[in-house]
Amino acid sequence: MTKFAAxxxxxxxxALIGATAAYTYLRPLPDCGGNSVAGGSAAIGGPFELLNGxxxxxxxxxxxxxxxxxxxxxTFCPDVCPFDVARNVLAVDLLDEMGHDVTPVFITIxxxxxxVEIMDQYARDMHPKMIALTGSDEQVRAAAQEYRVYYAKGxxxxxxxxxxxxxxxxxxxxxxxxxTYFGRTATPEEMAGEIACHxxxx
Numbered sequence: 001m002t003k004f005a006a007x008x009x010x011x012x013x014x015a016l017i018g019a020t021a022a023y024t025y026l027r028p029l030p031d032c033g034g035n036s037v038a039g040g041s042a043a044i045g046g047p048f049e050l051l052n053g054x055x056x057x058x059x060x061x062x063x064x065x066x067x068x069x070x071x072x073x074x075t076f077c078p079d080v081c082p083f084d085v086a087r088n089v090l091a092v093d094l095l096d097e098m099g100h101d102v103t104p105v106f107i108t109i110x111x112x113x114x115x116v117e118i119m120d121q122y123a124r125d126m127h128p129k130m131i132a133l134t135g136s137d138e139q140v141r142a143a144a145q146e147y148r149v150y151y152a153k154g155x156x157x158x159x160x161x162x163x164x165x166x167x168x169x170x171x172x173x174x175x176x177x178x179x180t181y182f183g184r185t186a187t188p189e190e191m192a193g194e195i196a197c198h199x200x201x202x
Contacts, residue, residue, distance in 0.1 A: 032197035034180035044170060044178045045070075046146035050107065050133040053120030061174070063131060067102045067199055070170040072149045074110035074163050075122045080184075081167075087188050088169055089127040094192035100199050106132045109151035109165050111140045171195055173202055 045060075052058050064070075069088050073081035088104050095102045104127055108114035114122075114134050123132035134140070144151060151165035169182045169191075179198040182191055 032180070032194050032201065034194050034198075035183075044147055044181070045172055048139070048143035048146060050135040050139055050143060051116055053116060053123055053132060055116045058133070063103075063105055063133070064172045064174050066174065067100065067195065067202070068105055068172045069102060069195075070105045070107065070147065070172055071168075072107045072109050072144060072147065072151070072165060073167070074108050074165075075114050075118055076110065077163070084167055084169065084184060085126055087186075088191070089130065090188035091191035091195065092127065092129060094188055095195060098192065098196050100196055102129075102195060102199075104130045106130060107140070107143055108132070108134045109140060109144060109149065110163050111135055111137055113159065171198060173198075176202065 048060050049057055069092065071081075071084060071088060073084065075081075085104070085106060092102050092104050106119075106123065106126070108119060111134050116134060119132035119134045123130040126132075133143075135143070147170060149166050149168075151163055154162040154164045156162055167184055169186075171179045171181065171194075173179055179202075180194065182194075
C-alpha cells in the first residue's frame with residue numbers, strides 16, 4: 001500500500017470514528033425531526049430537588065422515570081402558560097391513544113406565589129397525570145439553570161405581577177436525558193407524532 005493510500009485510509013477511519021463518537025454523544029434521531037441543541041442534548045437537563053403536591057422532596061430521578069414533558073411556567077400566568085400547558089396535555093392524551101405513557105410536568109418559576117397547595121390543585125385541574133413542582137427560590141433557580149430556562153419578575157406591584165420567562169417544552173428520558181424540545185408553534189398533533197417517534201427509538 002502506498003503512503004498516500006495508507007494516509008487516505010487512516011483519515012477515513014479517523015473520520016468514521018469521529019462521526020460515530022459525535023453521533024453517540026449527541027444522540028440525534030434524524031427520522032423524528034425536531035430541534036437540536038447547541039452543545040448537544042446533554043447541555044439541557046440535570047439534577048434538581050423540588051417539592052411535589054404532597055410537600056415531599058423529589059428529585060429528577062423520582063419525576064423523570066419514563067418519557068416526560070417538562071415545562072417551566074407559573075400558575076398566575078394570564079395567557080401563555082395556560083395555552084402551552086393545555087397543548088401539552090392534549091399531546092399526552094393523543095399519545096395515550098397511541099399506547100404511549102408520557103408524563104406532563106409543570107415546574108413553577110414563581111415559588112413566592114405558587115405554594116405546594118396551589119401547585120397541587122393546579123395539577124389536579126389540568127390533567128390526571130400532571131406533576132406540578134415548586135420549592136424554595138434557590139431550588140427553583142437551580143432547576144431552571146439546569147434547563148437553561150430564563151425567568152425574571154416583570155411588571156406589577158405586591159402580589160399582582162407578571163413573570164417574564166422562556167416557554168420551551170422539553171422531552172426527557174430517564175436514561176438519555178433530552179430528546180428534543182418544542183416551541184410555542186408546535187401543535188399537539190405534531191408533538192405527539194414526534195414524541196412517539198422518539199419513544200420508538202429510545
